[in-house]
Amino acid sequence: MIDIRDLDVRFAANHVLRGVSFRVAPGETFGLVGESGSGKSTVLRAVAGLVTEWTGRIAVDGKPLGGKRDRAFYRLVQMVFQDPYGSLHPRQTVDRILSEPLAVHGFTDADARIPRALEEVALPRAARFRYPHQLSGGQRQRVAIARALIADPRVLLLDEPTSALDVSVQAEVLNLLADLRAARGLTCILVSHNLAVVAHLCGRLAVMQGGRIVEELDEASLRAGRAAHPHTRDLIRLSRDLEEA
Amino acid sequence: MSTALLAGEPLVAVRNLHVDFSSATGVTQAVRGVSFAIGREKLGIVGESGSGKSVTGRALMGLLPGSARVRADVLRFGTTDILHASEREMRGLRGGRIGLILQDPKYSLNPVVTAGAQIAEALRAHSRLGRREARDAAMALLESVQIRDPRRVHDAYPHELSGGMGQRVMIAMMLAPNPELLIADEPTSALDASVQAEILRLIEELVDSRGMALMLISHDLPLVSRFCDRVAVMYAGQVMEELPAADLHRATHAYTRGLLECLPSLSEKRERLATLRRDPAWLAPRS
Numbered sequence: 151m152i153d154i155r156d157l158d159v160r161f162a163a164n165h166v167l168r169g170v171s172f173r174v175a176p177g178e179t180f181g182l183v184g185e186s187g188s189g190k191s192t193v194l195r196a197v198a199g200l201v202t203e204w205t206g207r208i209a210v211d212g213k214p215l216g217g218k219r220d221r222a223f224y225r226l227v228q229m230v231f232q233d234p235y236g237s238l239h240p241r242q243t244v245d246r247i248l249s250e251p252l253a254v255h256g257f258t259d260a261d262a263r264i265p266r267a268l269e270e271v272a273l274p275r276a277a278r279f280r281y282p283h284q285l286s287g288g289q290r291q292r293v294a295i296a297r298a299l300i301a302d303p304r305v306l307l308l309d310e311p312t313s314a315l316d317v318s319v320q321a322e323v324l325n326l327l328a329d330l331r332a333a334r335g336l337t338c339i340l341v342s343h344n345l346a347v348v349a350h351l352c353g354r355l356a357v358m359q360g361g362r363i364v365e366e367l368d369e370a371s372l373r374a375g376r377a378a379h380p381h382t383r384d385l386i387r388l389s390r391d392l393e394e395a
Numbered sequence: 396m397s398t399a400l401l402a403g404e405p406l407v408a409v410r411n412l413h414v415d416f417s418s419a420t421g422v423t424q425a426v427r428g429v430s431f432a433i434g435r436e437k438l439g440i441v442g443e444s445g446s447g448k449s450v451t452g453r454a455l456m457g458l459l460p461g462s463a464r465v466r467a468d469v470l471r472f473g474t475t476d477i478l479h480a481s482e483r484e485m486r487g488l489r490g491g492r493i494g495l496i497l498q499d500p501k502y503s504l505n506p507v508v509t510a511g512a513q514i515a516e517a518l519r520a521h522s523r524l525g526r527r528e529a530r531d532a533a534m535a536l537l538e539s540v541q542i543r544d545p546r547r548v549h550d551a552y553p554h555e556l557s558g559g560m561g562q563r564v565m566i567a568m569m570l571a572p573n574p575e576l577l578i579a580d581e582p583t584s585a586l587d588a589s590v591q592a593e594i595l596r597l598i599e600e601l602v603d604s605r606g607m608a609l610m611l612i613s614h615d616l617p618l619v620s621r622f623c624d625r626v627a628v629m630y631a632g633q634v635m636e637e638l639p640a641a642d643l644h645r646a647t648h649a650y651t652r653g654l655l656e657c658l659p660s661l662s663e664k665r666e667r668l669a670t671l672r673r674d675p676a677w678l679a680p681r682s
């Protein structure tokens with residue numbers, strides 16, 4: 151479903167991605183982990199068309215992409231960011247936030263879709279006419295997920311979707327993502343610095359360092375600590391150290 | 396005024412602390428009857444966001460805004476009664492005997508002053524050092540927070556430092572007056588896992604080697620229990636339970652258990668994560 155080959159990105163003198171390659175099969179959730187600054191978000195942003203200066207190959211659903219993305223692309227691919235507060239317009243009600251993608255993609259059944267979308271992410275009906283600041287952090291992230299899903303995309307790019315949330319709310323959002331993925335057969339890329347979160351949702355993952363993928367492994371190897379690269383082993387050790395405390 | 400602390404008395408004593416915020420829309424009871432003591436040890440304060448952790452720490456430093464109403468049977472640091480201390484006494488505590496480390500060094504460091512100059516300034520505010528001596532002492536502090544090239548960092552402006560480096564500078568600055576208590580409020584929440592562990596290990600080492608007390612505030616239960624001696628778990632302005640960090644997995648309160656159980660695990664696969672069921676009984680006043 152997603153095929154990335156030799157992806158290279160430079161911001162002026164800063165060589166941020168150096169030949170990143172991986173593939174994600176339809177219905178699969180692929181994880182990207184690594185320390186901050188390693189380039190995880192840049193990978194997602196290049197796929198989403200938010201970074202336009204890149205070289206290499208990005209193909210989604212068999213179609214190679216250029217620098218610009220058209221409307222059809224955003225019907226297919228949507229993105230959810232870490233900070234639900236920053237990514238929702240503060241002066242728009244939830245209703246307005248959810249109506250926009252529907253209007254863009256020519257849906258005419260907003261009145262049926264919006265209540266359904268709210269129900270799907272377990273938000274109360276009353277949330278429809280509230281503003282982002284009148285919602286809790288977890289509710290805001292649900293709105294961001296509802297917005298991403300309302301026009302029925304097939305690919306979801308998730309950038310640290312639970313890092314700003316309390317663990318109690320994180321559990322609800324992770325369960326929600328698992329349910330939605332199963333119900334809709336979504337293909338996802340999940341960026342997170344939390345290995346336990348990645349192991350929970352992803353069947354396979356890649357470890358990034360300094361703009362490169364240093365290792366790709368599956369969930370079972372990750373859980374068992376069967377990692378070849380020292381950086382991966384460091385990350386696993388840190389994560390276990392905390393779990394065993 | 397300042398009599399010596401009796402032997403066996405803890406450095407910090409808080410009994411039945413209440414903090415209310417009044418606004419046009421009503422009163423928020425941010426802290427409702429919190430009690431704890433800190434000796435030469437590491438106390439963790441954990442709980443979800445909004446549970447009153449930061450307000451508790453700020454009450455101890457006398458750093459709450461005018462809209463806050465603070466009451467307590469006891470609110471004491473050393474021999475200072477914080478509720479009745481003069482502003483001058485409080486200034487002596489803040490940035491003197493108590494150091495505060497916040498989540499984002501960007502907000503705590505002055506953006507137009509180099510790291511070294513800020514540390515030197517903190518040093519000179521508390522001891523009569525000449526410029527030259529202050530510079531040397533600042534360099535020594537940068538080394539003590541394990542900065543490999545202290546010279547470069549000394550002359551760098553805050554925006555030129557990475558998150559982890561900025562946090563080290565912040566810690567160096569807080570160490571300048573040789574505080575007895577360090578309050579670290581989500582000191583690593585903006586950092587990624589590997590840097591987080593480095594910074595906490597550094598704090599742990601400094602606290603142990605200098606015989607300081609630590610109050611580590613965080614929403615991250617496993618992290619806090621890893622680095623503290625005791626943990627107080629807060630919910631809706633109250634301490635639900637306090638226990639030795641090593642006994643966290645034996646926590647008895649349903650709230651603490653709930654927080655632990657909803658964590659995804661790396662070592663074992665969980666099909667579905669448990670979610671927290673909030674029992675209204677947790678809100679009832681406990682004392």
Ligand SMILES: Nc1ncnc2c1ncn2[C@@H]1O[C@H](COP(=O)(O)OP(=O)(O)O)[C@@H](O)[C@H]1O
Nearest residue numbers: 161164166184185186187188189190191192193
């Ligand atoms: N728009 C941009 N302009 C310049 N540099 C950027 C930009 N976005 C990211 N970078 C740099 O690219 C590198 C990788 O960033 P990022 O992909 O956000 O890493 P991660 O998500 O793994 O933390 C960092 O050094 C960052 O400073």
Ligand SMILES: Nc1ncnc2c1ncn2[C@@H]1O[C@H](COP(=O)(O)OP(=O)(O)O)[C@@H](O)[C@H]1O
Nearest residue numbers: 416423425443444445446447448449450451460
């Ligand atoms: N300056 C303030 N004015 C009004 N309410 C406040 C203020 N500071 C904190 N609160 C409220 O007090 C409660 C506890 O906040 P806080 O101690 O910051 O929580 P946390 O446990 O996340 O650190 C929250 O409901 C918060 O909204």
Ligand SMILES: [Mg+2]
Nearest residue numbers: 190191192309
């Ligand atoms: Mg990122």
Ligand SMILES: [Mg+2]
Nearest residue numbers: 448449450580
């Ligand atoms: Mg706080």
